[in-house]
Amino acid sequence: MTDGDAATPPDGAVPPRPDTLYAATVPQRFHPPLAGDATADVCVVGGGFTGLSTALHLAEAGRSVILLEANRLGWGASGRNGGQVHSGQRRDQLWLEETVGKDDARKLWDLSEAAKDLVRARIARHDIACDWIDGLIGAAHTEAALDDERAMVEHMASVYGVDSLTLLDREETARAVGSTRFVGGYRDASAGHLNPLALAAGLGSAAVAVGAQIHEGSEVSAIEAGRNGRRIVRTTCGWVDAETVVLAGNGYLHDIAPSVEARVLPINNYVVATEPLGEERMARLIPGRECIADTRFVVRYWRPTADGRLVFGGGESYTRALRSDVAGLVRPYLAEIYPDLADVPFDYAWGGTLAVTRHRMPFVRRVEPGLYAGCGYSGQGVATATFAGKVLADAIGGDTGTLDVFSRLPVPSFPGGTLLRTPLLVLAMTWFALRDRL
Numbered sequence: 001m002t003d004g005d006a007a008t009p010p011d012g013a014v015p016p017r018p019d020t021l022y023a024a025t026v027p028q029r030f031h032p033p034l035a036g037d038a039t040a041d042v043c044v045v046g047g048g049f050t051g052l053s054t055a056l057h058l059a060e061a062g063r064s065v066i067l068l069e070a071n072r073l074g075w076g077a078s079g080r081n082g083g084q085v086h087s088g089q090r091r092d093q094l095w096l097e098e099t100v101g102k103d104d105a106r107k108l109w110d111l112s113e114a115a116k117d118l119v120r121a122r123i124a125r126h127d128i129a130c131d132w133i134d135g136l137i138g139a140a141h142t143e144a145a146l147d148d149e150r151a152m153v154e155h156m157a158s159v160y161g162v163d164s165l166t167l168l169d170r171e172e173t174a175r176a177v178g179s180t181r182f183v184g185g186y187r188d189a190s191a192g193h194l195n196p197l198a199l200a201a202g203l204g205s206a207a208v209a210v211g212a213q214i215h216e217g218s219e220v221s222a223i224e225a226g227r228n229g230r231r232i233v234r235t236t237c238g239w240v241d242a243e244t245v246v247l248a249g250n251g252y253l254h255d256i257a258p259s260v261e262a263r264v265l266p267i268n269n270y271v272v273a274t275e276p277l278g279e280e281r282m283a284r285l286i287p288g289r290e291c292i293a294d295t296r297f298v299v300r301y302w303r304p305t306a307d308g309r310l311v312f313g314g315g316e317s318y319t320r321a322l323r324s325d326v327a328g329l330v331r332p333y334l335a336e337i338y339p340d341l342a343d344v345p346f347d348y349a350w351g352g353t354l355a356v357t358r359h360r361m362p363f364v365r366r367v368e369p370g371l372y373a374g375c376g377y378s379g380q381g382v383a384t385a386t387f388a389g390k391v392l393a394d395a396i397g398g399d400t401g402t403l404d405v406f407s408r409l410p411v412p413s414f415p416g417g418t419l420l421r422t423p424l425l426v427l428a429m430t431w432f433a434l435r436d437r438l
């Protein structure tokens, strides 16, 4: 099979790509829906970073793989996110040391470094044109948040020997981010940012090139027991008989795997892309071209793109449907940080759904024999989800060492089950969002 059989899908074959800056700029081949029945060693459900990376690593290891994506590759969070590639896990090393002990905390740090390396290596190896730019700035919005950042940077230097983090005082932060709204921060030279849909599309092409079969427009409606411990993965256009199934639907996995879905809460986050601001203006705003994330509970994050726009994210909602007034929601957050950009035209404004876990650490597990899941990256999935795909593929191939480390992380179910978890969590999230404002 080639990398997609047609440049564009026939009318009605799949939902349209979302109206994002990324979809407007990244060409994607179309991979026709599943037709009839098929057999594979592994069936992967979901074509974001988790699923694509799993399929790529499995196919490279010589396994037969069929990946089923309900929409288009990168249609979910992987093609809609802020493109920031962070260092470390979603929770810092101090929390991890207390929660899982020093040994596993050290392993998790090493794995997070391996995750960034994997992303860079795949970009280089498959020649993925995703505009990687080095550097991330963490911008503290309060003195208490700056104290936490300072403690984290000092701990990382003294205990982990990390020399890529540099503390910034108030003036240095203002110069680096083009705004006086922050009390200080730090620069992480080993993090970076990229066009995430280009990465997803590139991983898809790489997976197909080594023999993975990918079908878009193929929504999985049920996973049933088959013969001899195998599973039947059903879609409206056919089914796959597989020895192993990998659930990689993240925040979009609705009602096909209750035991996995109970561990994650889907929440929506919103992004805008300004018109191109011009090189000179962008160089004044963010001279080092780093991506930036602040320290609020509902984080604001932004970055300059290769074509001189600001991609700015902020604002959440907790309903199944995305909000329609994204520009109106995000504009005040942008204007508060950059008053001069209060009226800047937005060329694109969109939302996406991610999955959070109770402690914000991912759920990457063997759920039962022959059934694996990778989800719940809690807003930090560009590197972690890509890495999780490798971890799952390695485990399916018999090397469970890294999966065991992830499996020891506490990822409890949300109280209230899949029905009541949302109202309960909305209350909690609203409280934390309110604290940001206070």
Ligand SMILES: Cc1cc2nc3c(=O)[nH]c(=O)nc-3n(C[C@H](O)[C@H](O)[C@H](O)COP(=O)(O)OP(=O)(O)OC[C@H]3O[C@@H](n4cnc5c(N)ncnc54)[C@H](O)[C@@H]3O)c2cc1C
Residues within 6 Å of the ligand: 045, 046, 047, 048, 049, 050, 051, 068, 069, 070, 071, 072, 073, 074, 075, 076, 077, 078, 079, 080, 081, 082, 083, 084, 085, 086, 218, 219, 220, 221, 248, 249, 250, 251, 252, 253, 254, 256, 268, 269, 270, 271, 301, 313, 351, 352, 353, 354, 374, 375, 377, 378, 379, 380, 381, 382, 383, 385
């Ligand atoms: C607005 C936003 C901003 C973010 N910013 C960042 C950031 O800057 N940095 C960062 O590291 N992370 C960020 N994240 C998080 C990151 O995007 C995710 O953690 C990551 O993309 C998860 O990848 P995934 O493959 O697990 O899930 P997804 O990319 O969501 O992919 C899941 C796929 O599964 C498919 N699917 C679901 N159910 C089925 C089914 N039944 N049958 C077939 N297919 C199915 C969906 O259509 C979807 O394409 C952000 C997320 C959002 C939404």
